[in-house]
Amino acid sequence: MISFKDVSKRYKDGTTAVDSISFTVNKGEFFVLIGPSGSGKTTTLKMMNRLIPLSDGTIFIDGEKISEYNIHELRWNIGYVLQQIALFPHMTIEENIAIVPELKQWGKAKIHERVTELLDMVGLDPETYRNRKPNELSGGEQQRVGVVRALAADPEIILMDEPFSALDPISRDKLQEDIIHLQKMIKKTIVFVTHDMNEAIKLADRICLMNQGKIIQLGTPDEILKTPNNDFVKDFIGPTTKLGSNFNLEEFVETPLQDNKPQQSTTISITASLEEVLEQLSQHDQLMVERDGKMVGVVNRKTLIHYFSRQIVEGRDGNV
Structure with missing residues:
Protein backbone atom coordinates (compact mmCIF):
# COMPACT_ATOMS: atom_id res chain seq x y z
CA MET A 1 0.00 0.00 0.00
CA GLY A 238 10.69 1.17 29.81
CA PRO A 239 10.11 -0.65 33.08
CA THR A 240 6.37 0.01 33.32
CA THR A 241 5.74 -1.34 29.86
CA LYS A 242 7.99 -4.36 30.40
CA LEU A 243 6.41 -5.16 33.73
CA GLY A 244 2.96 -4.84 32.21
CA SER A 245 3.72 -6.42 28.83
CA ASN A 246 1.44 -9.38 29.53
CA PHE A 247 -1.15 -7.32 31.40
CA ASN A 248 -4.78 -8.04 30.58
CA LEU A 249 -7.29 -6.09 32.68
CA GLU A 250 -9.97 -8.72 32.07
CA GLU A 251 -8.05 -11.12 34.32
CA PHE A 252 -8.50 -8.78 37.32
CA VAL A 253 -12.14 -7.79 36.92
CA GLU A 254 -14.42 -8.79 39.77
CA THR A 255 -18.12 -9.01 38.98
CA PRO A 256 -20.15 -7.18 41.65
CA LEU A 257 -23.45 -8.55 42.92
CA GLN A 258 -26.43 -7.07 41.12
CA ASP A 259 -27.65 -5.38 44.32
CA ASN A 260 -24.18 -4.27 45.41
CA LYS A 261 -22.85 -2.22 42.52
CA PRO A 262 -20.15 0.34 43.38
CA GLN A 263 -21.52 3.83 44.00
CA GLN A 264 -18.65 5.73 42.39
CA SER A 265 -18.87 6.35 38.65
CA THR A 266 -15.25 6.39 37.49
CA THR A 267 -14.95 3.94 34.60
CA ILE A 268 -12.16 2.49 32.51
CA SER A 269 -12.18 0.36 29.38
CA ILE A 270 -11.54 -3.37 29.48
CA THR A 271 -8.75 -2.73 26.93
CA ALA A 272 -6.90 -0.21 29.14
CA SER A 273 -3.14 -0.57 29.58
CA LEU A 274 -1.49 -1.15 32.94
CA GLU A 275 -0.26 2.45 32.97
CA GLU A 276 -3.80 3.78 32.45
CA VAL A 277 -5.23 1.54 35.17
CA LEU A 278 -2.53 2.56 37.65
CA GLU A 279 -3.05 6.26 36.92
CA GLN A 280 -6.75 5.96 37.76
CA LEU A 281 -6.23 3.70 40.79
CA SER A 282 -3.85 6.29 42.23
CA GLN A 283 -6.96 8.49 42.63
CA HIS A 284 -9.67 5.90 43.31
CA ASP A 285 -9.81 2.71 45.40
CA GLN A 286 -11.67 0.90 42.64
CA LEU A 287 -12.87 1.46 39.09
CA MET A 288 -15.86 0.32 37.12
CA VAL A 289 -14.75 -1.59 34.03
CA GLU A 290 -16.76 -1.32 30.84
CA ARG A 291 -16.83 -3.03 27.47
CA ASP A 292 -18.66 -1.39 24.56
CA GLY A 293 -20.40 0.98 26.97
CA LYS A 294 -21.65 -1.74 29.35
CA MET A 295 -20.29 -2.34 32.86
CA VAL A 296 -18.70 -5.76 33.26
CA GLY A 297 -17.33 -5.45 36.82
CA VAL A 298 -14.82 -3.63 38.99
CA VAL A 299 -11.07 -3.63 39.54
CA ASN A 300 -9.45 -2.47 42.78
CA ARG A 301 -6.02 -1.59 44.13
CA LYS A 302 -5.65 -4.84 46.08
CA THR A 303 -5.76 -7.03 42.98
CA LEU A 304 -3.16 -4.86 41.22
CA ILE A 305 -0.83 -4.97 44.25
CA HIS A 306 -0.98 -8.78 44.15
CA TYR A 307 -0.21 -8.65 40.42
CA PHE A 308 2.85 -6.44 40.91
CA SER A 309 4.07 -8.60 43.77
CA ARG A 310 3.93 -11.69 41.56
CA GLN A 311 5.63 -9.95 38.65
CA ILE A 312 8.47 -8.67 40.85
CA VAL A 313 9.09 -12.12 42.36
CA GLU A 314 9.15 -13.67 38.89
CA GLY A 315 11.54 -10.94 37.77
CA ARG A 316 13.95 -11.81 40.52
CA ASP A 317 13.83 -15.41 39.37
CA GLY A 318 14.70 -14.30 35.84
CA ASN A 319 11.29 -15.02 34.33
CA VAL A 320 10.32 -11.46 33.37
Whole structure:
Protein backbone atom coordinates (compact mmCIF):
# COMPACT_ATOMS: atom_id res chain seq x y z
CA MET A 1 0.00 0.00 0.00
CA ILE A 2 2.61 2.56 1.14
CA SER A 3 6.28 1.82 0.45
CA PHE A 4 9.40 3.79 1.38
CA LYS A 5 12.55 3.02 -0.62
CA ASP A 6 15.77 4.58 0.74
CA VAL A 7 13.96 7.76 1.76
CA SER A 8 15.89 10.62 3.38
CA LYS A 9 15.07 14.14 4.46
CA ARG A 10 17.85 16.70 4.94
CA TYR A 11 17.43 20.36 5.76
CA LYS A 12 19.55 23.28 4.57
CA ASP A 13 21.21 23.63 7.97
CA GLY A 14 22.64 20.12 7.53
CA THR A 15 20.16 18.35 9.83
CA THR A 16 19.22 14.86 8.66
CA ALA A 17 15.70 14.24 9.95
CA VAL A 18 15.22 10.93 8.14
CA ASP A 19 18.17 8.82 7.07
CA SER A 20 17.66 6.35 4.19
CA ILE A 21 14.71 4.35 5.53
CA SER A 22 12.81 1.58 3.76
CA PHE A 23 9.60 -0.12 4.88
CA THR A 24 6.13 -1.03 3.64
CA VAL A 25 2.75 -0.42 5.27
CA ASN A 26 0.30 -3.10 4.21
CA LYS A 27 -3.26 -2.41 3.09
CA GLY A 28 -5.63 -2.31 6.05
CA GLU A 29 -2.79 -2.27 8.58
CA PHE A 30 -2.61 -0.17 11.75
CA PHE A 31 1.03 0.91 11.56
CA VAL A 32 2.56 2.94 14.40
CA LEU A 33 5.63 5.18 14.10
CA ILE A 34 7.21 5.79 17.49
CA GLY A 35 10.39 7.27 18.89
CA PRO A 36 11.76 10.04 21.09
CA SER A 37 11.50 13.71 20.15
CA GLY A 38 13.56 14.38 17.02
CA SER A 39 13.56 10.75 15.89
CA GLY A 40 12.01 11.57 12.51
CA LYS A 41 8.61 9.95 13.02
CA THR A 42 6.48 13.03 12.26
CA THR A 43 8.67 13.97 9.30
CA THR A 44 8.18 10.45 7.95
CA LEU A 45 4.42 10.79 8.32
CA LYS A 46 4.28 14.21 6.64
CA MET A 47 6.31 13.03 3.66
CA MET A 48 3.51 10.57 2.86
CA ASN A 49 1.10 13.34 1.85
CA ARG A 50 3.86 15.69 0.61
CA LEU A 51 3.51 18.21 3.43
CA ILE A 52 7.30 17.81 3.65
CA PRO A 53 9.27 17.11 0.45
CA LEU A 54 11.74 14.25 0.60
CA SER A 55 15.42 14.75 -0.27
CA ASP A 56 16.27 11.28 -1.61
CA GLY A 57 14.53 8.01 -2.33
CA THR A 58 10.98 7.24 -3.38
CA ILE A 59 7.61 6.81 -1.69
CA PHE A 60 4.98 4.72 -3.47
CA ILE A 61 1.24 4.46 -2.85
CA ASP A 62 -0.36 1.50 -4.58
CA GLY A 63 2.79 1.14 -6.68
CA GLU A 64 2.74 4.72 -7.99
CA LYS A 65 5.27 7.37 -6.96
CA ILE A 66 3.61 10.03 -4.82
CA SER A 67 5.44 12.67 -6.90
CA GLU A 68 3.28 11.60 -9.86
CA TYR A 69 -0.03 12.20 -8.05
CA ASN A 70 -1.84 15.53 -8.37
CA ILE A 71 -1.04 17.03 -4.96
CA HIS A 72 -4.64 18.12 -4.26
CA GLU A 73 -6.07 14.72 -5.15
CA LEU A 74 -3.36 13.03 -3.09
CA ARG A 75 -4.30 15.02 0.01
CA TRP A 76 -8.04 14.70 -0.55
CA ASN A 77 -7.59 10.93 -0.65
CA ILE A 78 -5.52 10.78 2.56
CA GLY A 79 -7.28 11.61 5.82
CA TYR A 80 -5.18 13.59 8.30
CA VAL A 81 -5.75 13.91 12.06
CA LEU A 82 -3.61 16.27 14.16
CA GLN A 83 -3.06 16.65 17.89
CA GLN A 84 -4.30 20.26 17.60
CA ILE A 85 -7.57 19.09 15.98
CA ALA A 86 -7.84 22.40 14.04
CA LEU A 87 -11.62 22.52 13.68
CA PHE A 88 -12.80 25.80 12.16
CA PRO A 89 -14.40 27.65 15.11
CA HIS A 90 -16.91 29.67 13.06
CA MET A 91 -18.28 26.56 11.31
CA THR A 92 -20.74 23.98 12.64
CA ILE A 93 -19.65 20.39 13.23
CA GLU A 94 -21.46 19.33 10.05
CA GLU A 95 -19.71 22.07 8.05
CA ASN A 96 -16.33 21.04 9.45
CA ILE A 97 -16.86 17.40 8.49
CA ALA A 98 -18.16 18.34 5.04
CA ILE A 99 -15.08 20.29 3.88
CA VAL A 100 -13.44 17.61 1.70
CA PRO A 101 -16.71 16.13 0.36
CA GLU A 102 -17.66 19.65 -0.75
CA LEU A 103 -14.29 20.11 -2.45
CA LYS A 104 -14.98 16.83 -4.24
CA GLN A 105 -18.38 18.25 -5.24
CA TRP A 106 -20.58 15.77 -3.42
CA GLY A 107 -24.30 16.62 -3.36
CA LYS A 108 -25.87 18.12 -0.23
CA ALA A 109 -28.02 15.07 0.47
CA LYS A 110 -25.04 12.73 0.22
CA ILE A 111 -22.97 14.94 2.54
CA HIS A 112 -25.80 15.15 5.08
CA GLU A 113 -26.14 11.36 5.05
CA ARG A 114 -22.37 10.89 5.42
CA VAL A 115 -22.18 13.28 8.39
CA THR A 116 -25.01 11.36 10.08
CA GLU A 117 -23.26 8.05 9.48
CA LEU A 118 -19.90 9.28 10.80
CA LEU A 119 -21.26 10.94 13.94
CA ASP A 120 -23.16 7.74 14.72
CA MET A 121 -19.94 5.77 14.26
CA VAL A 122 -18.20 7.61 17.09
CA GLY A 123 -21.16 7.82 19.45
CA LEU A 124 -22.11 11.47 18.88
CA ASP A 125 -25.85 11.86 18.28
CA PRO A 126 -26.11 13.51 14.83
CA GLU A 127 -29.13 15.65 15.62
CA THR A 128 -27.54 16.88 18.84
CA TYR A 129 -24.08 17.63 17.46
CA ARG A 130 -24.32 18.52 13.75
CA ASN A 131 -25.32 22.16 14.35
CA ARG A 132 -23.06 22.82 17.33
CA LYS A 133 -19.87 24.86 17.13
CA PRO A 134 -16.51 23.38 18.22
CA ASN A 135 -16.38 25.48 21.41
CA GLU A 136 -19.56 23.73 22.61
CA LEU A 137 -17.76 20.34 22.64
CA SER A 138 -15.33 18.80 25.12
CA GLY A 139 -11.76 18.03 24.06
CA GLY A 140 -12.59 14.36 23.55
CA GLU A 141 -15.68 15.19 21.50
CA GLN A 142 -13.69 17.61 19.34
CA GLN A 143 -11.08 14.93 18.69
CA ARG A 144 -13.81 12.49 17.65
CA VAL A 145 -14.98 15.06 15.14
CA GLY A 146 -11.38 15.45 13.96
CA VAL A 147 -11.20 11.71 13.35
CA VAL A 148 -14.47 11.49 11.42
CA ARG A 149 -13.62 14.61 9.41
CA ALA A 150 -10.57 12.71 8.17
CA LEU A 151 -12.90 9.85 7.19
CA ALA A 152 -15.52 12.05 5.51
CA ALA A 153 -14.58 11.42 1.88
CA ASP A 154 -13.87 7.71 2.60
CA PRO A 155 -10.09 7.78 1.98
CA GLU A 156 -8.09 4.55 1.90
CA ILE A 157 -5.30 6.00 4.08
CA ILE A 158 -5.54 7.84 7.41
CA LEU A 159 -2.51 9.65 8.88
CA MET A 160 -2.71 10.43 12.61
CA ASP A 161 -0.08 12.63 14.28
CA GLU A 162 -0.20 12.15 18.08
CA PRO A 163 -3.98 12.72 18.00
CA PHE A 164 -4.71 11.81 21.62
CA SER A 165 -1.65 13.12 23.45
CA ALA A 166 -3.29 16.36 24.66
CA LEU A 167 -6.28 14.59 26.22
CA ASP A 168 -6.81 13.59 29.83
CA PRO A 169 -6.23 9.88 30.62
CA ILE A 170 -9.91 8.87 30.63
CA SER A 171 -10.67 10.65 27.33
CA ARG A 172 -7.49 9.24 25.81
CA ASP A 173 -8.38 5.70 26.87
CA LYS A 174 -11.88 6.08 25.41
CA LEU A 175 -10.55 7.46 22.11
CA GLN A 176 -8.05 4.59 21.85
CA GLU A 177 -10.87 2.12 22.36
CA ASP A 178 -12.98 3.98 19.80
CA ILE A 179 -10.26 3.87 17.15
CA ILE A 180 -9.73 0.12 17.72
CA HIS A 181 -13.47 -0.46 17.30
CA LEU A 182 -13.66 1.90 14.33
CA GLN A 183 -10.78 0.20 12.54
CA LYS A 184 -12.57 -3.16 12.81
CA MET A 185 -15.48 -1.59 10.90
CA ILE A 186 -13.71 0.56 8.32
CA LYS A 187 -10.49 -1.46 7.74
CA LYS A 188 -8.47 1.56 6.58
CA THR A 189 -4.70 1.77 6.27
CA ILE A 190 -3.74 3.85 9.33
CA VAL A 191 -0.31 5.34 10.03
CA PHE A 192 -0.23 6.64 13.59
CA VAL A 193 2.53 8.66 15.28
CA THR A 194 2.98 8.51 19.05
CA HIS A 195 5.72 8.86 21.67
CA ASP A 196 3.86 6.54 24.08
CA MET A 197 4.92 2.88 23.93
CA ASN A 198 1.84 1.71 25.84
CA GLU A 199 -0.39 3.41 23.26
CA ALA A 200 1.59 1.83 20.42
CA ILE A 201 1.31 -1.64 21.96
CA LYS A 202 -2.42 -1.22 22.46
CA LEU A 203 -3.21 -0.01 18.93
CA ALA A 204 -0.63 -1.35 16.47
CA ASP A 205 -0.52 -4.30 14.16
CA ARG A 206 3.15 -3.39 13.72
CA ILE A 207 5.41 -0.83 15.37
CA CYS A 208 8.29 1.03 13.71
CA LEU A 209 10.63 2.38 16.38
CA MET A 210 12.84 5.22 15.14
CA ASN A 211 15.79 7.16 16.55
CA GLN A 212 17.92 9.88 14.93
CA GLY A 213 16.18 9.38 11.60
CA LYS A 214 16.79 5.63 11.39
CA ILE A 215 14.59 2.58 11.92
CA ILE A 216 15.86 0.79 15.02
CA GLN A 217 13.31 -2.03 15.08
CA LEU A 218 10.16 -2.90 13.14
CA GLY A 219 7.83 -5.68 14.21
CA THR A 220 4.64 -6.64 16.00
CA PRO A 221 4.14 -5.39 19.56
CA ASP A 222 4.82 -8.90 20.86
CA GLU A 223 8.07 -9.18 18.87
CA ILE A 224 9.37 -5.85 20.15
CA LEU A 225 8.44 -6.57 23.77
CA LYS A 226 9.89 -10.07 23.80
CA THR A 227 12.94 -9.63 21.54
CA PRO A 228 14.18 -6.01 21.64
CA ASN A 229 17.05 -5.48 19.19
CA ASN A 230 19.34 -3.53 21.50
CA ASP A 231 19.64 -1.49 24.69
CA PHE A 232 17.98 1.55 23.11
CA VAL A 233 14.82 -0.50 22.43
CA LYS A 234 14.91 -1.99 25.95
CA ASP A 235 15.24 1.48 27.48
CA PHE A 236 12.53 2.96 25.28
CA ILE A 237 10.10 0.19 26.19
CA GLY A 238 10.69 1.17 29.81
CA PRO A 239 10.11 -0.65 33.08
CA THR A 240 6.37 0.01 33.32
CA THR A 241 5.74 -1.34 29.86
CA LYS A 242 7.99 -4.36 30.40
CA LEU A 243 6.41 -5.16 33.73
CA GLY A 244 2.96 -4.84 32.21
CA SER A 245 3.72 -6.42 28.83
CA ASN A 246 1.44 -9.38 29.53
CA PHE A 247 -1.15 -7.32 31.40
CA ASN A 248 -4.78 -8.04 30.58
CA LEU A 249 -7.29 -6.09 32.68
CA GLU A 250 -9.97 -8.72 32.07
CA GLU A 251 -8.05 -11.12 34.32
CA PHE A 252 -8.50 -8.78 37.32
CA VAL A 253 -12.14 -7.79 36.92
CA GLU A 254 -14.42 -8.79 39.77
CA THR A 255 -18.12 -9.01 38.98
CA PRO A 256 -20.15 -7.18 41.65
CA LEU A 257 -23.45 -8.55 42.92
CA GLN A 258 -26.43 -7.07 41.12
CA ASP A 259 -27.65 -5.38 44.32
CA ASN A 260 -24.18 -4.27 45.41
CA LYS A 261 -22.85 -2.22 42.52
CA PRO A 262 -20.15 0.34 43.38
CA GLN A 263 -21.52 3.83 44.00
CA GLN A 264 -18.65 5.73 42.39
CA SER A 265 -18.87 6.35 38.65
CA THR A 266 -15.25 6.39 37.49
CA THR A 267 -14.95 3.94 34.60
CA ILE A 268 -12.16 2.49 32.51
CA SER A 269 -12.18 0.36 29.38
CA ILE A 270 -11.54 -3.37 29.48
CA THR A 271 -8.75 -2.73 26.93
CA ALA A 272 -6.90 -0.21 29.14
CA SER A 273 -3.14 -0.57 29.58
CA LEU A 274 -1.49 -1.15 32.94
CA GLU A 275 -0.26 2.45 32.97
CA GLU A 276 -3.80 3.78 32.45
CA VAL A 277 -5.23 1.54 35.17
CA LEU A 278 -2.53 2.56 37.65
CA GLU A 279 -3.05 6.26 36.92
CA GLN A 280 -6.75 5.96 37.76
CA LEU A 281 -6.23 3.70 40.79
CA SER A 282 -3.85 6.29 42.23
CA GLN A 283 -6.96 8.49 42.63
CA HIS A 284 -9.67 5.90 43.31
CA ASP A 285 -9.81 2.71 45.40
CA GLN A 286 -11.67 0.90 42.64
CA LEU A 287 -12.87 1.46 39.09
CA MET A 288 -15.86 0.32 37.12
CA VAL A 289 -14.75 -1.59 34.03
CA GLU A 290 -16.76 -1.32 30.84
CA ARG A 291 -16.83 -3.03 27.47
CA ASP A 292 -18.66 -1.39 24.56
CA GLY A 293 -20.40 0.98 26.97
CA LYS A 294 -21.65 -1.74 29.35
CA MET A 295 -20.29 -2.34 32.86
CA VAL A 296 -18.70 -5.76 33.26
CA GLY A 297 -17.33 -5.45 36.82
CA VAL A 298 -14.82 -3.63 38.99
CA VAL A 299 -11.07 -3.63 39.54
CA ASN A 300 -9.45 -2.47 42.78
CA ARG A 301 -6.02 -1.59 44.13
CA LYS A 302 -5.65 -4.84 46.08
CA THR A 303 -5.76 -7.03 42.98
CA LEU A 304 -3.16 -4.86 41.22
CA ILE A 305 -0.83 -4.97 44.25
CA HIS A 306 -0.98 -8.78 44.15
CA TYR A 307 -0.21 -8.65 40.42
CA PHE A 308 2.85 -6.44 40.91
CA SER A 309 4.07 -8.60 43.77
CA ARG A 310 3.93 -11.69 41.56
CA GLN A 311 5.63 -9.95 38.65
CA ILE A 312 8.47 -8.67 40.85
CA VAL A 313 9.09 -12.12 42.36
CA GLU A 314 9.15 -13.67 38.89
CA GLY A 315 11.54 -10.94 37.77
CA ARG A 316 13.95 -11.81 40.52
CA ASP A 317 13.83 -15.41 39.37
CA GLY A 318 14.70 -14.30 35.84
CA ASN A 319 11.29 -15.02 34.33
CA VAL A 320 10.32 -11.46 33.37
